[in-house]
Amino acid sequence: MTPLSLPELRASLPRGTRLIGLDPGTRLVGVALSDVSLTLASPYGALKRGKLAANAAELAAIARKEGAGGLVVGLPLNMDGSFGPAAQAAKDWGRAIAEAAGLPVAFWDERLSSAAVNRAMIEADLSRGKRAERVDAAAAAYMLQAALDASAPRG
Numbered sequence: 723m724t725p726l727s728l729p730e731l732r733a734s735l736p737r738g739t740r741l742i743g744l745d746p747g748t749r750l751v752g753v754a755l756s757d758v759s760l761t762l763a764s765p766y767g768a769l770k771r772g773k774l775a776a777n778a779a780e781l782a783a784i785a786r787k788e789g790a791g792g793l794v795v796g797l798p799l800n801m802d803g804s805f806g807p808a809a810q811a812a813k814d815w816g817r818a819i820a821e822a823a824g825l826p827v828a829f830w831d832e833r834l835s836s837a838a839v840n841r842a843m844i845e846a847d848l849s850r851g852k853r854a855e856r857v858d859a860a861a862a863a864y865m866l867q868a869a870l871d872a873s874a875p876r877g
Contacts, residue, residue, distance in 0.1 A: 723821045725813075728873040731792045731828040732760060739791035742784060743866025744819075745832060745858060746795065746812050747771065752858030753781075754866045755788055761874070763866035765859035774815075778822030785825055793825050796832030796865040803831075830869040832861070 726734065731741070738758045745752035753766040766788075769780050784790065795816030798808045813829060820827035 723817065723825075723827060725817060725820075726792075726826055726828050728794065728828045728830065728869055731794070731826055732873055732875075734826060735760075735791045738789070740789055741866065741870075742766075742781065742788075742790045742793050742825075743862045743869070744781075744793055744795045744816070745862035745865055746815055747858060750858045751777065752860070752862030753784065754859060754863035755784075755790065756866060756870060758789070760870055763863045763870055765863040768858040774818055774822055778819050781819065782823040782825070785823065791825065793820050793823070793827045794866055794869050795819075795827055795829050796862070797829045799831050799833050801833065828869075830865055830872075832865040832868075 741756040743754035750768045754763050755766045756763050800806045
């Protein structure tokens with residue numbers, strides 16, 4: 723499946739359709755969900771990173787259940803904005819997962835999303851255990867919110 727730009731992905735969605743944000747890590751994939759107006763992103767959960775077919779089936783089930791019509795996958799670009807091995811791996815995984823789940827995909831820079839979310843959780847005095855449980859989904863929501871904000875129609 724050919725990746726779309728975020729504005730193209732938004733334009734291709736039927737009215738009232740949500741987006742799923744994904745923050746792929748090596749062990750877990752953070753999952754976030756937009757509202758139907760594509761204005762607000764919320765943490766949804768985390769999937770254990772496993773076989774592609776199993777993860778795609780889980781994401782397709784979430785999309786059906788929640789009325790989502792596309793994926794926004796976070797790209798961990800290098801600090802200078804260049805494309806390194808981690809970004810290439812995330813892009814390859816995102817394309818494969820979108821193809822297997824039958825959903826269109828766009829990519830978004832997610833540099834420092836996990837660090838920002840961790841910092842906010844520390845400031846909120848969450849314990850290390852609570853942070854570990856929630857950081858993946860919160861980082862996915864942080865990334866998806868930035869993508870929604872940047873691609874919102876101006877008018």
